[in-house]
Amino acid sequence: MDDHPHYPSDKEEDENVASSPTQCDGPNPDLIRSDEESAVETDYGSNPRSQDEVLSNPGYDDETPSISSEENKSNEESDDDFPQxxxxxxxxxxxxxxxxxxxxxxxxxxxxxxxxFVFACGGSIPTTTPVTLRWDPQNDSKLASQCKLSFPDTTNQEDNIAALVNDMLPASFGHGGETVYDETYRKALQLDPSKFSTNFCPYTTGIIKEVTHALAQSFRAEASSVRAELYKLNIYQGPSGHFRSHVDTPRSPTHFGSLVVCLPLPHSGGALELEHNDKTIIFDWSNSGEQKADEQDEQDEQAEQEKGEEADEQDEQDEAEEQGENEEEDGQEVPSIQWAAFYSDCTHQVHPVTSGHRLTLTYNLYAVPHDPLSKPLxxxxxxxxxxxxxxxxxxxxxxxxxxxxxxxxxxxxxxxxxxxxxxxxxxxxxxxxxxxxxxxxxxxxxxxxxxxxxxxxxxxxxxxxxxxxxxxxxxxxxxxxxxxxxxxxxxxxxxxxxxxxxxxxxxxxxxxxxxxxxxxxxxxxxxxxxxxxxxxxxxxxxxxxxxxxxxxxxxxxxxxxxxxxxx
Ligand SMILES: O=C(O)CCC(=O)C(=O)O
Ligand SMILES: [Fe+2]
Structure with missing residues (x-):
């Protein structure tokens, strides 16, 4: 947040109102008169993880509707009655x-x-279908088997993660129109899609369908669709990998969102925190941190106590079933791929990863216009x-x-x-x-x-x-x-x-x-x-x-x- 410029409040400025700037009959904006049909989308579901109210108080001085007084006329130009x-x-x-x-x-x-109205959505996908990631080594003498990670298979995982870290580059970010590296702002590693490949597909796993529903649902019969473009492979590693508050660089006028897919490597910390209009959503995918495990134990204990002796049998049954979804037949838990998608103009940050490797695929999400002949819903x-x-x-x-x-x-x-x-x-x-x-x-x-x-x-x-x-x-x-x-x-x-x-x-x-x-x-x-x-x-x-x-x-x-x- 520190990086966002501070704009003085109205109060700070009201005393200093300058004269009216020149008016201009500029060209009719083709942006407004574009022939392109409007893709009518809506997202009106509620996000279960959302907190608080969103809309800032419109900030009127009193409760009763107040009409600008006669004396206060020339109200088109007056700042005082805005936005009454x-x-x-x-x-x-x-x-x-x-x-x-x-x-x-x-x-x-x-x-x-x-x-x-939601600005982010997310979920988790068990790795019941194996996911493989391969990359180009910086050193040609490496074997293909050393440039590969598979999930849930953990063969050679530690060695190969070390190799991957070695083959990646420091991650940059955009600042004032330039691409810069600054570890106080962003400490992470990155690889371009030209240097790696994966069989993970956000379409076949159903992620894009969910994203379309939550963030790009159409007002019209033909939903506008979403195109996901693989952007980077990133690692935020312990003890201090992080990315401070930022909004994502817009890539084109149809670029509306970002998708982060977290592959199941052990790590702690590294929560993704999103903020929009005073509302905060946190996606915490840490899965091996001691602190988190301890906290979870404490929470579980407390919940147990609260439930007391008359614990609802149905609840327990449901819990067991829920766990079962992520379990293989032998009772072993299958690691899950976690994901989050959000509107890229929303401020977000990755909190420090305290240990392990937070390995992510990031995608840019583009809106694809709907069929212009479709009827409004x-x-x-x-x-x-x-x-x-x-x-x-x-x-x-x-x-x-x-x-x-x-x-x-x-x-x-x-x-x-x-x-x-x-x-x-x-x-x-x-x-x-x-x-x-x-x-x-x-x-x-x-x-x-x-x-x-x-x-x-x-x-x-x-x-x-x-x-x-x-x-x-x-x-x-x-x-x-x-x-x-x-x-x-x-x-x-x-x-x-x-x-x-x-x-x-x-x-x-x-x-x-x-x-x-x-x-x-x-x-x-x-x-x-x-x-x-x-x-x-x-x-x-x-x-x-x-x-x-x-x-x-x-x-x-x-x-x-x-x-x-x-x-
Ligand atoms: O890894 C994440 O959760 C978000 C990364 C991010 O914000 C970015 O790459 O712009
Ligand atoms: Fe970002």
Whole structure:
């Protein structure tokens, strides 16, 4: 975590609000108008190992919906009321009251449903089918049998591990656009896939199916699929192998996740800890550490005591059956391969390995777009039901308006290519595809902010600005090109951390640096069409919004009445 830059809080900055930056009618972002169909994915299962609530408190000052006061007008430009729900001056009092109530309800649903979205999943696979790993020796005189590890077979294991360690190279990581070696940051060994091979397959073992379900499930009938590309073989060895907090280097705009597969070698320590939006998930695969064994014994003893004499027979039976799954017929336990997959923009670290060898295969996970002709699925999510009911209400933003959500994940892009719609994550994708499938306009803007003084030494605006298009450049350069565009956005979350990590994500990435790719935090803007009393429904988007604010994603924007797309 130390490696992530500290951004001053709003309070630190509020006193120093700078003048409004120049507006710019930049080119219409092809990123937003891309013809590519959106792959609609959702992950709304809950991860059993997740802890705590996720969504940061939206941070409103008081509980009651507060409308920006008249005096506080010019609220489009004012930082003070951000991100309060804005007053729409043209609405009747009744419509205004109802709109506010609906917005607050929606914000609450978003807050509570955020905890249902997973950012990591994992599991274990018994090595009932033997797994073999072979590698190129640095020294040609070695025999093939000395450059091979097999699981669960342990013949020559110790000698061959020593040989493997010898044949590997120190592992690098990306920092500030460069590939560096620094053992205080990452102490590990690595081998490129060109130097080793294995018969382990994340597809046949069912891992990719599970990852697709948990992290890339589609909103549509044809699920978008996941392509796993073998990236490295790594060893973190005792007593101090580790990898401090980082996010993984984005490899392409469709690169959404990382998969780590841990082969069954004895080691202790080395837990993988993932963190996202104040939620922590730990995958601890140590299997031979004395400390862990002791701790486990203690826990078992305690659990036994708690169970007392009236221990439930069924429980014991279940436990026995569970153990049996990993046992061979002779009662010997079969070592298991452990794995974890996660969105690669989530901060993670490998804690120090205190003894033994933590041997892993790592894969980059890419989203493969779904069949564009597939039909949307009807999902029975409370959030979607609420979206639909909001749009049916004639008192909710009767003249149309904008809703804004700061994305809960960061997304990689190049200057020329951005395919966020193929792999939106978690709540972001439900929000996007939910409103889009109900006929609203949706578009995505990079959140551009800069807490550094500008060229002339003046402090920047303290509030996030929406960029008009995705581009890789110096923040300073980009900052002058942003375009506020949407004036009266009703923000549904404050964004918390998302607002701080801006256009350029922390410069420390995992692995090697990748050229011309950056993560960006974004905002999803939803255009809610106006309600036509006579027609009894919501109007076309172009009847509601100005020309320059029509940069919606391509689907479903031409309908006359939104209800027509609901059937
Ligand atoms: O080995 C692990 O669990 C994670 C490694 C990692 O974060 C990486 O290679 O980027
Ligand atoms: Fe990583």
């Amino acid at each position: 729900i804005r007053k729409n001056q043209e609405l009747s009092e009744d419509d205004q009251a109802e709109t506010l109530e609906i917005l607050f309800d929606l914000r609450e649903t978003l807050t509570t449903s955020k905890k249902d 009807t999902l029975d999510l409370p959030l979607l039901r609420q979206m639909k009911s909001i749009l049916s209400n004639p008192h909710f933003l009767p003249k149309g308006g904008y809703l804004g959500l700061f994305t809960t994940h960061a997304y990689p892009h190049t200057s020329a290519s951005f395919s966020i719609k193929t792999y939106l994550k978690g709540l972001d994708k439900v929000f996007w595809h939910g409103f889009q499938s109900l006929g609203c306009g949706v578009c995505l803007r990079p959140v551009v902010d800069n807490h550094e003084p500008d060229y002339f030494g003046n402090p920047r605006r303290s509030k996030p600005n929406l960029g008009n298009y995705f581009k890789i450049c110096q923040i300073d350069q980009f900052h002058r090109e942003y375009d506020l565009g949407f004036k009266e956005v009703h923000w549904l979350n404050e964004g918390g951390k998302e607002r701080e990590a801006q256009y350029c994500y922390p410069s420390t990435y995992g692995n090697e640096a990748a050229a011309s790719l950056e993560y960006s935090w974004c905002a999803i803007i939803v255009g809610i069409p106006g309600y036509d009393e006579e027609l009894g429904g919501r109007m076309r988007l172009e009847k509601t919004f100005e020309e320059r604010e029509k940069n919606w994603d391509d689907r479903d924007c031409e309908v006359r009445l939104l209800s027509e797309v609901w059937e």
